Amino acid sequence: MDRSKKTGLIFFPAFDWAITPTHPEREERLLYTRDQIFEEGIMDLPQIREYKPSLAGIHDIARLHFCVPTVEKQTTEAHLIAAGAAILLSDKIINGEIKNGFALVRPPGHHAMRVVRGNRGFCNINNEAVMVDHLRSRYGLKRIAIVDTDVHHGDGTQDVFWHDPDVLFISFHQDGRTIFPGTGYTYELGGPRAYARTINIPLQPGAADQDFLYLMDHLILPIIKDFKPDFIVNSAGQDNHYTDPLGSMQITARGYAQLTEKLRPDLAVLEGGYAIETALPYVNMAIILALAGLDYSSVEEPGYRPGDIKAVPGMAGEIERLVDELLQRWEMRDRVSPDTSKISGHYYTRNKRIFYDTDHIDERQTEKLRLCNNCPGYLVIDSDAKHGYGRSGRALCISVPHEACSKCRAEAAELYGDSKKDLGYDYIYLQDKHDDVFYSYNMGSHHEWHSEG
Amino acid sequence: MFVGIDVGGTYTDAVLLENGRVLATAKVPTEVNLINVLTKALDTIVKDENKDRIKRIVFSTTIITNLIAERRYEDVDVLIIPGPGLSHGFYKTMPYAHIVSGAIDYRGREVIPLKEQEIETVLQEIARRGTNKVGVVGKFSPRNTIHEKKVSEIVKNKYPQWQIELGAKIGSQLNFPRRIVTTYLTCATREPYQSFIESIRQTLDSREIHAEIFILKADGGTTPLQRSGEFPVETIFSGPAASTLGVQALIGPDETAVVVDIGGTTTDLALILSGQPLLSSKGARVMGQLTQVRTLAVKSVAIGGDSVLDLREREINIHNQRKGPAYCLEGPVPTPTDALRALGLIELGDKKKAIKAMELLGRDLNITAEQTAEQVINKVVDSITGEIKKMFLEWEQEPAYRVWEILHRHTLKPTMVAGVGGGAAGFSPLIAKNLGCRSAMLHHASVANAIGAALAKPTLQVNLRADTEQGYYIIQEEGHQEKISDRKFNEKRALELAKNSLLKRALQYGLKPAAEEIEIINREVFNMVRGWDTTGRLYDITVQTPRGISARVGAGE
Numbered sequence A: 001m002d003r004s005k006k007t008g009l010i011f012f013p014a015f016d017w018a019i020t021p022t023h024p025e026r027e028e029r030l031l032y033t034r035d036q037i038f039e040e041g042i043m044d045l046p047q048i049r050e051y052k053p054s055l056a057g058i059h060d061i062a063r064l065h066f067c068v069p070t071v072e073k074q075t076t077e078a079h080l081i082a083a084g085a086a087i088l089l090s091d092k093i094i095n096g097e098i099k100n101g102f103a104l105v106r107p108p109g110h111h112a113m114r115v116v117r118g119n120r121g122f123c124n125i126n127n128e129a130v131m132v133d134h135l136r137s138r139y140g141l142k143r144i145a146i147v148d149t150d151v152h153h154g155d156g157t158q159d160v161f162w163h164d165p166d167v168l169f170i171s172f173h174q175d176g177r178t179i180f181p182g183t184g185y186t187y188e189l190g191g192p193r194a195y196a197r198t199i200n201i202p203l204q205p206g207a208a209d210q211d212f213l214y215l216m217d218h219l220i221l222p223i224i225k226d227f228k229p230d231f232i233v234n235s236a237g238q239d240n241h242y243t244d245p246l247g248s249m250q251i252t253a254r255g256y257a258q259l260t261e262k263l264r265p266d267l268a269v270l271e272g273g274y275a276i277e278t279a280l281p282y283v284n285m286a287i288i289l290a291l292a293g294l295d296y297s298s299v300e301e302p303g304y305r306p307g308d309i310k311a312v313p314g315m316a317g318e319i320e321r322l323v324d325e326l327l328q329r330w331e332m333r334d335r336v337s338p339d340t341s342k343i344s345g346h347y348y349t350r351n352k353r354i355f356y357d358t359d360h361i362d363e364r365q366t367e368k369l370r371l372c373n374n375c376p377g378y379l380v381i382d383s384d385a386k387h388g389y390g391r392s393g394r395a396l397c398i399s400v401p402h403e404a405c406s407k408c409r410a411e412a413a414e415l416y417g418d419s420k421k422d423l424g425y426d427y428i429y430l431q432d433k434h435d436d437v438f439y440s441y442n443m444g445s446h447h448e449w450h451s452e453g
Numbered sequence B: 001m002f003v004g005i006d007v008g009g010t011y012t013d014a015v016l017l018e019n020g021r022v023l024a025t026a027k028v029p030t031e032v033n034l035i036n037v038l039t040k041a042l043d044t045i046v047k048d049e050n051k052d053r054i055k056r057i058v059f060s061t062t063i064i065t066n067l068i069a070e071r072r073y074e075d076v077d078v079l080i081i082p083g084p085g086l087s088h089g090f091y092k093t094m095p096y097a098h099i100v101s102g103a104i105d106y107r108g109r110e111v112i113p114l115k116e117q118e119i120e121t122v123l124q125e126i127a128r129r130g131t132n133k134v135g136v137v138g139k140f141s142p143r144n145t146i147h148e149k150k151v152s153e154i155v156k157n158k159y160p161q162w163q164i165e166l167g168a169k170i171g172s173q174l175n176f177p178r179r180i181v182t183t184y185l186t187c188a189t190r191e192p193y194q195s196f197i198e199s200i201r202q203t204l205d206s207r208e209i210h211a212e213i214f215i216l217k218a219d220g221g222t223t224p225l226q227r228s229g230e231f232p233v234e235t236i237f238s239g240p241a242a243s244t245l246g247v248q249a250l251i252g253p254d255e256t257a258v259v260v261d262i263g264g265t266t267t268d269l270a271l272i273l274s275g276q277p278l279l280s281s282k283g284a285r286v287m288g289q290l291t292q293v294r295t296l297a298v299k300s301v302a303i304g305g306d307s308v309l310d311l312r313e314r315e316i317n318i319h320n321q322r323k324g325p326a327y328c329l330e331g332p333v334p335t336p337t338d339a340l341r342a343l344g345l346i347e348l349g350d351k352k353k354a355i356k357a358m359e360l361l362g363r364d365l366n367i368t369a370e371q372t373a374e375q376v377i378n379k380v381v382d383s384i385t386g387e388i389k390k391m392f393l394e395w396e397q398e399p400a401y402r403v404w405e406i407l408h409r410h411t412l413k414p415t416m417v418a419g420v421g422g423g424a425a426g427f428s429p430l431i432a433k434n435l436g437c438r439s440a441m442l443h444h445a446s447v448a449n450a451i452g453a454a455l456a457k458p459t460l461q462v463n464l465r466a467d468t469e470q471g472y473y474i475i476q477e478e479g480h481q482e483k484i485s486d487r488k489f490n491e492k493r494a495l496e497l498a499k500n501s502l503l504k505r506a507l508q509y510g511l512k513p514a515a516e517e518i519e520i521i522n523r524e525v526f527n528m529v530r531g532w533d534t535t536g537r538l539y540d541i542t543v544q545t546p547r548g549i550s551a552r553v554g555a556g557e
Ligand SMILES: [Zn+2]
Pocket: A148, A149, A150, A151, A152, A153, A154, A171, A172, A173
């Protein structure tokens, strides 16, 4: 990383966009952050370069998500701008214009899964995942690490990269027994071809700066060092802050800055964080300064006194135990054989039930991975959903990975063609990331749509 | 009749206008005795016209800008109250700043109180050094002026003779470092500015002229002379604004024009987008530092008609300096002006000498004088065109914070290049060709600045912020908080308050805008939701009197 280069910043508070007027994800969310960073003159610093966001294209979304029925139906312009901001900064980093970047944007995205039928956990489109797939398609980047520092489990990002051996996903979060979305246990480790490329670190309420820093030093950084990523993404949620109304953790603004400084992400993307007055102005500022290599030691929440945050008894021991357990899993990553009960023929199957809390949609998926000896294999997802009393359309989603072999690609294309005759489905989709093309077929209208990158 | 007088560093230009016609112009060298200069310029244009028919005189000047650049002002100290946030080491780049304890947050709540003892110690130190001009600037002071006011009281008690300036009134936008710089400059320029005003008064008194007198501001608006002392920094960068407004007066109302003002060693570029001069998204930059002074977006490029040219490694170089006039005007070295003259693109100076200059320059390249001149001109035109394209791109790329702003920002292409200033004549058609638009050498281009000054209109702004949860509103220009007692306070009421304040201020400035003419340039309303309930609203409203020019000058091109 070239120290002389600037940190790129896209600040997009979407002051005219909200889920609903009193929803936490509303116009006001980044207002006080705006006040703070403007008043401090952050945008004028020689170490900072501010960019105007641009919209992500429909294909950028379709390359990653299966939006049912269409991308247009699942996105608003605000979503395209948030994802577009992450993409734009990633381009500037790859072409060397900036040393790193922070997409300080809303709406957030880390609860959005591969199949999108509505809003879950305030997210429709997974900004980081869309950006990562852009980097792989555009620049052929291979290994990417995503570290999720939001208090909620990044279940959407986990779902997207579950079977991907080239994307390391690490999430620390409050234990799913006490917070949305209720997942993210240590035993969730990734698919049969990507074992331990998903690492979950569930924490008891009350974890504080020293606990997170210990995790960073003893678990996250050593794993990243082994993995040797070409690009590091930080899903920079700020709801681990000690004043957050949804989370029960105790990170300070300076703690977030220290984590950022240690992780040295290429690109940070804002996720959650709903203490819009007491945390966000300070955490955002601290993260910006840390990315820019500037002194953040004077950033302080009003009324903060170091003694206020008390260590939770037993926390340190619990965290050491977690680190040991997960490091062992990581060491075993290439020697674990998949659960044979889930394999039948050439396919590995998992069943999922996904609840969209905001939109009250109940989705059931059967996800099959084609086991191939020459590549990571393609994925077939059979998805059906209930929306209130009605159904919202059964969809067959076929996803061919970037590294797919020619046999898998041909097989997937054939499956797409055959499925168009299957009256059991309302929509058929094919993503071929290798060729960067996307097809969708509407059984009702017999209309086929296709796009390419 | 209107009079415009632009006092530049080298020349003072003056013009007399009536009904969109230029009646007389004058150009006199600027000298140290300003009264002499102003008198000369005024006498030339007014001659034996009936002075009582002069309705308005507008002045613009760069002399105080130059005074700042040359640091010809007395020492200034600024007490700053940064509190937590950016490291205090950051303020070391401002050697005049003294840090004192205290903090206000973005909602205007006191976070850390002041320490009086500490303030007194700093003041003693300042007094020991003999400074008597101080500024007081707090972070977030526009949201609550209590700390600045308290410090000011202490100063007034202990050192009643000191000149003191408060940041919130000078820089009410959110940007603490820019507020500090702006306050510093206000302290530094208040006295020299007064003497500038005094020169104007004496000149006009001696000629028994009793017209309304205005000073042009950097944003292209004017302010009455008697009020201009309040915010002298607003008026001290008005030179480039004058020529831009001049061009605006000389071209069609919907034109998207590039104003190219080529001087001796610099070229000033400004944009008129669909008839309106473009304001800078940042404040004016003074000596490399950003301020909160609203200004037209003007870019200075270090190339001019007199720039020194030489050859290095078989490459023609344009230097950022002047060694005298062009070679064809008896100067010492080849310049871009010689290139224009050599090719017959201008009629200035001796053609033979110009060709000689090009021969000297191109000697080691084994090319003809014409070829050398072409290379020089291409180089100049390419760099200026490149900067113009960058300005359009920067305008398109200005950050936006709302979805509709991202979706509705269109792109614009220039329809004309308007050359002003001595050096523009030969270059602007070539720049226009490069940009694919037409070129206009305006009829009165050499005094476009004075025309711009004469036609500028007074502008006033009022910024209101209301916080209904905390139950107060503040009009930044008035500087004090008012309680909101009405439970039904709403956006309509907030707008009304802002507009009334503007109308009241306008009256003090001798203006009488109609209420329906008032422009709302910023209107932010945010619901404050705590839990799932709306607990209050934040309003940020900016209103202004209409911008623009009072008349166009006919038959421009
Ligand atoms: Zn997380």
